[in-house]
Amino acid sequence: MIRRDPRAERDAMVVSRTPRLRLDRTHRGGTLLAPAGAPVTAPTPIHIAEPTFLEFAVIEAAGGALNRHDRQVIGAARTLAGRDAAVVVLTPPLAAQAPDAIGTAGGDRTITLPTPTYDPERNAQLIAQAIIDHAPRHVVFPESADGGDLARRVAALTDAVLFAGAESLTPTQVIRPAQAGRVELRATPPRLISIAPDRIAPYHGTPHAADPLPAPDVAATPGGIRAATTLAVDAATIPLDQAPLVIAAGNGVTDFAGFLDLARALGATPGASRVVCDAGALPRALQVGASGTVLNAECYIALGISGAPQHLQGIGTVEHIVAINTDLHAAIIARAGLAIIADAQDVMQALRAML
Amino acid sequence: MNIIVLLSAGRDPHAGTPRPVPVELQAIALALRLAPATTITGLHAGEPDPSVLDALGHGLTTLTLLLTNPANDPLAALAAEIDRARPDLVLAGRRGRGGTDSGLLPYRLARARAMPIAADAIAIEPDGNDLAILQSLPRGARRRLTLARPAIVTIHEAAPPARAFAYRARRNGTIHEKPGIPAPSPTDNHEIRPYRQRPRLIAETTQPTTAGHLMLAPTPETAAAAVLAYVEQFRRR
Ligand SMILES: Cc1cc2nc3c(=O)[nH]c(=O)nc-3n(C[C@H](O)[C@H](O)[C@H](O)COP(=O)(O)OP(=O)(O)OC[C@H]3O[C@@H](n4cnc5c(N)ncnc54)[C@H](O)[C@@H]3O)c2cc1C
Numbered sequence: 253m254i255r256r257d258p259r260a261e262r263d264a265m266v267v268s269r270t271p272r273l274r275l276d277r278t279h280r281g282g283t284l285l286a287p288a289g290a291p292v293t294a295p296t297p298i299h300i301a302e303p304t305f306l307e308f309a310v311i312e313a314a315g316g317a318l319n320r321h322d323r324q325v326i327g328a329a330r331t332l333a334g335r336d337a338a339v340v341v342l343t344p345p346l347a348a349q350a351p352d353a354i355g356t357a358g359g360d361r362t363i364t365l366p367t368p369t370y371d372p373e374r375n376a377q378l379i380a381q382a383i384i385d386h387a388p389r390h391v392v393f394p395e396s397a398d399g400g401d402l403a404r405r406v407a408a409l410t411d412a413v414l415f416a417g418a419e420s421l422t423p424t425q426v427i428r429p430a431q432a433g434r435v436e437l438r439a440t441p442p443r444l445i446s447i448a449p450d451r452i453a454p455y456h457g458t459p460h461a462a463d464p465l466p467a468p469d470v471a472a473t474p475g476g477i478r479a480a481t482t483l484a485v486d487a488a489t490i491p492l493d494q495a496p497l498v499i500a501a502g503n504g505v506t507d508f509a510g511f512l513d514l515a516r517a518l519g520a521t522p523g524a525s526r527v528v529c530d531a532g533a534l535p536r537a538l539q540v541g542a543s544g545t546v547l548n549a550e551c552y553i554a555l556g557i558s559g560a561p562q563h564l565q566g567i568g569t570v571e572h573i574v575a576i577n578t579d580l581h582a583a584i585i586a587r588a589g590l591a592i593i594a595d596a597q598d599v600m601q602a603l604r605a606m607l
Numbered sequence: 608m609n610i611i612v613l614l615s616a617g618r619d620p621h622a623g624t625p626r627p628v629p630v631e632l633q634a635i636a637l638a639l640r641l642a643p644a645t646t647i648t649g650l651h652a653g654e655p656d657p658s659v660l661d662a663l664g665h666g667l668t669t670l671t672l673l674l675t676n677p678a679n680d681p682l683a684a685l686a687a688e689i690d691r692a693r694p695d696l697v698l699a700g701r702r703g704r705g706g707t708d709s710g711l712l713p714y715r716l717a718r719a720r721a722m723p724i725a726a727d728a729i730a731i732e733p734d735g736n737d738l739a740i741l742q743s744l745p746r747g748a749r750r751r752l753t754l755a756r757p758a759i760v761t762i763h764e765a766a767p768p769a770r771a772f773a774y775r776a777r778r779n780g781t782i783h784e785k786p787g788i789p790a791p792s793p794t795d796n797h798e799i800r801p802y803r804q805r806p807r808l809i810a811e812t813t814q815p816t817t818a819g820h821l822m823l824a825p826t827p828e829t830a831a832a833a834v835l836a837y838v839e840q841f842r843r844r
Binding site (some may be wrong): 266304324353370371372396397398400404405407408409413414415416417418419429430431433435436437438439450451452455475476477478479480481482483485489490491494495496497517538551553572573574576580586587588589590591593594595598599601602603605606 | 617618619620623628635666681694704705706707708709710711713714715717718722723725726737742743744745746747749750751753755757758793796797798799800801802803805807808819820823824825827828830831832833834835837838840
């Protein structure tokens with residue numbers, strides 16, 4: 253039988269002795285923290301100067317910024333690359349602040365595809381040329397509408413098979429559903445892989461340093477897509493679960509005509525909490541939450557909503573939340589990226605006047 | 608306009624029994640808006656699968672079957688038939704449902720026949736010598752494309768609904784059977800297992816990742832300006 257030594261155990265738990273004694277009882281090791289007030293230095297980015305091989309990540313970067321799926325694609329390429337290989341991110345031109353975003357997401361190099369308008373045929377040619385130039389082990393695409401289309405064009409152009417819609421990925425195995433989702437196919441990762449959304453984790457480690465590489469050089473040939481225009485959509489007609497920007501009214505809103513007018517002016521899709529729908533102030537179809545619609549929005553504006561658990565379930569994946577509430581202690585305030593303690597009616601009127 | 612609709616052997620996702628792929632039936636409905644039924648042909652390379660024959664009950668009047676082993680690569684047989692029939696437009700579903708389901712075949716066919724291809728159409732109209740296509744994008748967005756003829760177009764689930772099944776039409780439809788071109792399928796050594804549901808990543812955003820910005824009792828104007836600035840930041844994505 254081993255006797256316990258409480259003094260030695262306690263000493264092993266000491267995190268700091270000044271300004272006061274702090275113990276770590278979760279047994280994560282007794283490393284001494286820097287004393288409070290010491291400058292926190294950002295970790296130096298990882299620089300892979302001489303990669304053993306390359307991995308490609310082709311991202312969509314709609315609007316010049318990375319979305320969740322893009323970060324997952326870079327994360328997948330990072331997983332395949334390990335520590336010694338470099339991830340080359342092929343991207344449309346990014347907004348000014350974004351090269352940093354590529355390094356944070358786990359990319360080591362960027363190749364900017366100089367395609368000013370929607371032209372998947374030209375992009376596929378450029379990517380096929382980059383594959384010839386750099387001979388990456390794998391090329392990872394997002395299995396999204398445009399990303400999946402581009403992946404298949406590249407596969408057809410390079411005469412390769414595409415492992416479409418992978419749901420699990422490790423350096424030695426990829427898995428995807430087939431036969432109407434009744435079976436799954438497992439294989440060692442082939443060259444071209446597209447990954448399903450929200451399946452493969454993005455990279456969260458120390459940021460990498462992303463250096464630019466020259467764009468591939470191919471003569472442009474006239475394609476079969478003669479013209480392309482993206483049409484403006486009326487936000488009110490977008491189904492609530494697909495809407496990118498949702499503005500919702502809760503029990504703190506009294507002027508519902510003004511609310512709908514504001515939603516129209518803002519180009520946002522209107523939503524509501526259950527209390528409002530129960531009262532009949534807004535139609536049931538607008539209800540956000542566990543027993544209503546689960547949103548996939550980028551941005552959510554909550555007016556006079558307390559943020560009950562059933563409501564928060566409906567906005568679980570929304571990254572950017574604005575809450576306007578008179579109660580500082582409402583649950584939604586803790587969840588919001590921008591919390592405003594003010595009367596919803598006044599802010600609504602001021603917003604409407606500004607648009 | 609001469610239209611070919613590519614049909615694949617579909618399977619029911621739950622029962623596994625033969626069942627047509629819904630988007631392919633929507634493709635037939637879309638073709639019927641463009642041209643009379645007599646100029647529309649269904650095309651399948653493989654065995655006379657009941658799911659393919661059932662397409663005749665959904666508005667198709669003729670079906671060409673290129674008899675090959677279903678395990679073969681259908682590309683060569685389909686390409687040869689397209690060379691012979693010279694269609695103005697080839698329609699396909701965006702993905703099969705019952706085979707490898709990779710959605711790659713229309714793209715390989717487009718490459719083999721040097722035809723342009725566009726994905727996820729919900730409406731098609733002739734536009735002079737070209738085709739005007741309305742494409743469905745995520746988040747309810749739409750894009751209009753002009754495509755040179757002849758072209759391959761894949762159909763999105765948001766396209767108009769398929770025609771209802773009519774048993775008499777299914778019985779009276781014409782089926783042309785021809786020998787296909789046997790070709791080994793591009794070998795990939797896959798291991799096949801029953802599908803296992805894996806969790807999606809959602810945990811990442813259910814907690815606030817960064818400390819939010821808090822404004823205590825601002826004037827309505829400053830509050831409104833802050834909201835607009837915050838929203839504009841994420842608007843253009
Ligand atoms: C089984 C079950 C399922 C449910 N499903 C859902 C669901 O799907 N969706 C859903 O939303 N709810 C759902 N609920 C109800 C949920 O529990 C809450 O009751 C509801 O979400 C509360 O709505 P609210 O925030 O609008 O109202 P309240 O909780 O009344 O909150 C009103 C908020 O407005 C603020 N406020 C008041 N006046 C003003 C003002 N002038 N300006 C600004 N702010 C003001 C208050 O401070 C308060 O925070 C469900 C409940 C159950 C039991």
